[in-house]
Amino acid sequence: MTDLPGYPSRRSFLKASAAGVALSGLAASASAEEKTPPVPLDQYERQYLNAEEWAFIMAATARLIPSEGDGPGAIEARVPVFIDLQLAGDYGTADDWYMEGPHDPTAEPARGWQTPLNPAEVYRQAIPTFNSWCETTYSKSFADLDTAQQDEALTALQKGQAVLAPELRDFFTILLANTKEGYFADPQYGGNHGMQSWVYIGFPGARAAFREWPERHNIKYPLGPVSISGERA
């Protein structure tokens, strides 16, 4: 990727920032960091998920955003790492949410989040329940099904045919939402590895400076993405 002539690019700003960091004798530049391959997913040290949950998340996200076809899948984007870190953090524990009782988890969905469980607890309870449903239906846990069966089981989960307790009924909704978040969020959160989802759709990430572009009508923006930490792709 080249910057446009005469365009004071985000990249030159980032280069200047990286130089500043180097002068202060701190860590190596962002582009050097980018060359260090991340720890393989099977060696990743989980922060929240247990082994059964990890196997489920690996298998389920791989069907929600599969690897085949153009663009990265959830596995290449390292979405499972993102989900693990989110559940270990203040999203998982619903720190910002009003969680006082009484709770009415049977209230109709339009009333919003009404389970007494936080998202991390929903994952913890829903995964074994759904695996049991898969055992009953297919005699295998979800991760061991073939991909067609996995798609069928996830569809049943989405449609409420694989019945979960009311306290867990938003599980598929948050699983899908968290998977897409991990696919598209800045790489600092563990997913969107190498910004490949941004490259795939043509989103320039944290560039956030388009002074000449409003009136460049119907011309595709040519520059690849940058991340908050200054990676380029």
Next chain:
Amino acid sequence: MARQDKKRDVVIVGLGWTGSIAGIELAQEGLDILALERGHDQNTVPNFEYPQQIDELKYGVRLKMMQKPSHQTVTVRRSGDETALPYRSLGSFLPGNGVGGAGTHWNGLNWRPQPEELRLRSHVRENWGEQIIPEGMNLLDYPVTYDEMEPFYTRFEKVAGISGKAGNLNGVIQEGGNPFEGWRSEDYPMPPLPTTWDSTKFQEACTAAGLHPFHAPAGIASTAYVNPYGMQMGPCNFCGFCERFGCYQYSKSSPQTAILDALKRMPNFEYRTESEVLRVELAADGKTATGVTYWDEKAGEEVFQPADIVILSSYQLNNVHLMLLSGLGEAYDPLTGEGTLGKNYAYQMNGGVTLFFEDDNFNPFVGHGANGVCIDDFSVNQNDFGALGFIGGSYWRSGTFNGQPIRSMPLPKGTPGWGAGWKEGIGKWYGHAMSIGSHGSHMSYANNHLDLDPTYTDRHGRPLMRMTFNWQDNDLRMNQYMKSQMEPLAASMNPTSMQSGFKDVGAQYDVRPYQTTHNTGGHIMSETPAEGAVNKFSQTWKAHNVFAMGAGNFVQNTQYNPTGMVGGLAYHTVHAIRTQYLSNPRPLV
């Protein structure tokens, strides 16, 4: 025992737009002023700096600039027959948090209501008769007129730094502006911003259809600008991170960019953060306030802060909550129509069409919150309510404002929500869709009101406020009319495909998807104490030294984003305090 601090001339509750306006205008009178802010301190530097602010997950999805429901929230029910349940995680609306409030994370759309919207009951009566007003609709006139408000709208637009083009200068219609707006004494402080590809296509379609397109009035700087307080703005670079974000480059109008640094330099002004006001304290005779009691988070104790004047300038919902808890009026009873606090809670009725063009590149990340082109051809003062069967109207707009992919990924109907088909869809369609939005009025109804919840309490042990709210047929019919008019216009643009999203009659309020943070009413303005909570100067009928500012004053919601009206009313109020109240404190009406 609460700590008691030294008495102040003025205590301000909440340091957003209206609190900042009250602060700087009253500080110019030499008054000793203390502002109490529930949230944290924040400013462009260091809080909104590049690149940390360009983080869709943190701010756009995890909502880290917003009020935390664990600190403050409401309960919601759709009718008096339902049990209200807490709004536990944010969805439908997003009250702000911290210095600057919602004025920090807004989109920047800055409108004046149409003159007819401020006298809507009279407008209906004069043209069609009161018999067209549906049962249960509390349709009211504002106790202020457009002509009275005009200088204060102008003042706010200069302070906030608004970009646009006048359509009506002193009664003379201006080419390229909005011909259906109320008169302006002066043009906008800055010219309009450039026009993106989607809004250009929309503009051309409108012109071909004989409609009257104009640039959206934007609280986004189009040029370098210095406002009346000496605050400087720089031109917007269309970074695409307005809504839910602080602006990193002093381009979006906000209390931070327009007022606060000038205010903080004044020696007679002080502000304290993490200081949540728990109640307004009334004198024994109940006719004035003696000050406020607040929770000082850093000291971990309650503080009684005496003051001669109390300005309530927190978010609309929180103002009403505080007034209910403090007895600053009687709670509204929808069955008898008596009482005023919590009355006429209203919202906004929005819809839209998404258009897909497989061969067009819209670069949806190039934009800002108030980008684009609008029409007012279907607005309140253009609609024949009698013939159409509803009271209201909307403005339409097209313009990229946020191409962030977690939240902004429109896909043609039939595209799967996950799996290989979804992945193929995002690759094919991202950047090839545009939208036209209808932003519509919302009337007030007996059913839609605010009171205290009988069950749930906040972290201080106070009852949460309870919202009783559902969509009403009048506004839903308005929405369906907009659909019937917008779809043919969209089709005239020859998209590859298009799809509509307009709520229809029978729709139930769903707290989950984001809709709008235009919550209005609950401490409405009125001609008499029987009808509302405050008079035309936002002075509470209950206690003459308490002023309640903001969108809580709206008797019903207009078709526009509320900030222009909120800012205008704030200047109208502080002008009355400066010129009429300080010399002789008393009820001004």
